[in-house]
Amino acid sequence: MIRIDSVTKRHGTVVAVDDVTLEIGRGLTAIIGPNGAGKSTLLSAVGRLIQATEGTITVDGRDVHTTGSREIARRLAILRQDNHLAIRLSVEDLVAYGRFPHGGSGRTAVDRERVEYAIGLLDLGAVRDRFLDELSGGQRQRAFVAMAMAQDTDHLLLDEPLNNLDPRHAVSLMKLLRRECAERDITIVVVMHDINVAAQFADDIVAMRDGRVVHHGAVADVITEPRLAALYETAVRVVEVDGRRVVLWE
Ligand SMILES: Nc1ncnc2c1ncn2[C@@H]1O[C@H](COP(=O)(O)OP(=O)(O)OP(=O)(O)O)[C@@H](O)[C@H]1O
Ligand SMILES: [Mg+2]
Numbered sequence: 001m002i003r004i005d006s007v008t009k010r011h012g013t014v015v016a017v018d019d020v021t022l023e024i025g026r027g028l029t030a031i032i033g034p035n036g037a038g039k040s041t042l043l044s045a046v047g048r049l050i051q052a053t054e055g056t057i058t059v060d061g062r063d064v065h066t067t068g069s070r071e072i073a074r075r076l077a078i079l080r081q082d083n084h085l086a087i088r089l090s091v092e093d094l095v096a097y098g099r100f101p102h103g104g105s106g107r108t109a110v111d112r113e114r115v116e117y118a119i120g121l122l123d124l125g126a127v128r129d130r131f132l133d134e135l136s137g138g139q140r141q142r143a144f145v146a147m148a149m150a151q152d153t154d155h156l157l158l159d160e161p162l163n164n165l166d167p168r169h170a171v172s173l174m175k176l177l178r179r180e181c182a183e184r185d186i187t188i189v190v191v192m193h194d195i196n197v198a199a200q201f202a203d204d205i206v207a208m209r210d211g212r213v214v215h216h217g218a219v220a221d222v223i224t225e226p227r228l229a230a231l232y233e234t235a236v237r238v239v240e241v242d243g244r245r246v247v248l249w250e
Helices: 039-046 069-073 093-097 109-121 137-150 169-186 195-201 225-232
Strands: 002-011 014-024 025-032 056-059 076-079 156-157 187-191 204-209 210-218 237-240 244-247
Touching: 014 056, 014 204, 014 210, 025 169, 039 056, 039 076, 039 156, 039 187, 056 210, 069 076, 076 137, 076 244, 093 109, 093 137, 093 225, 109 137, 137 156, 137 169, 156 169, 169 187, 169 195, 169 210, 195 244, 204 225, 210 225, 225 237
Parallel strands: 025 187, 025 204, 076 156, 156 187
Antiparallel strands: 002 014, 002 056, 204 210, 237 244
């Protein structure tokens, strides 16, 4: 369970996140909203990459800013929107980094098993020995997702994990996240811009705008013509196909 209580993040005069209170429980939650809405800032604060200006955030009751970083890292993994690494690493070494919170070596039998599992899940077997700067954009993105999966936490935060992924890999990642939620009863939060993918795979949707949460609910409550039109200031049609909501931008 992630509890965000009255969280504000300011950068000088810019209010990136404006007094957000939100509880995110088990299952797959998608965060949507226009560019600059505060999605990454909120996720980064939960993942303790940045510190909120005001308010508190707890994961399973532990305050993310006062609990030891290794203890939090055993409970929560985060994939950032932009991943740049200054060092030259192979795919396998990057994924093994995900094991650090569990002891450091990354070389125990459990570590090895989890790294192999994550490499297999993300379809990286053929490129496991390549350096990250020798990969395509989508392969690199999948390598970073695999690192977060290898961390094996009950809370997984992914900021635009579908960036650069082709349709097959995008759908397979979403199915994989659904399966992880169902089998391991965990909490996954995914920031995404593809509303149709969000509508198809998420249990709950959080819609943000101007630093605030404007809607939080089931897909049927949030993915509606008036709500999406106001959220994005763009005309939109929402139709049902085979019982699913499908969004057509006009
Ligand atoms: N380090 C920073 N300094 C100043 N302003 C910032 C900083 N980081 C973010 N902002 C501002 O905070 C607001 C929210 O940014 P954020 O990255 O959270 O948006 P987002 O919803 O993730 O957008 P996108 O869909 O483009 O990724 C934006 O107006 C952005 O310009
Ligand atoms: Mg962002």
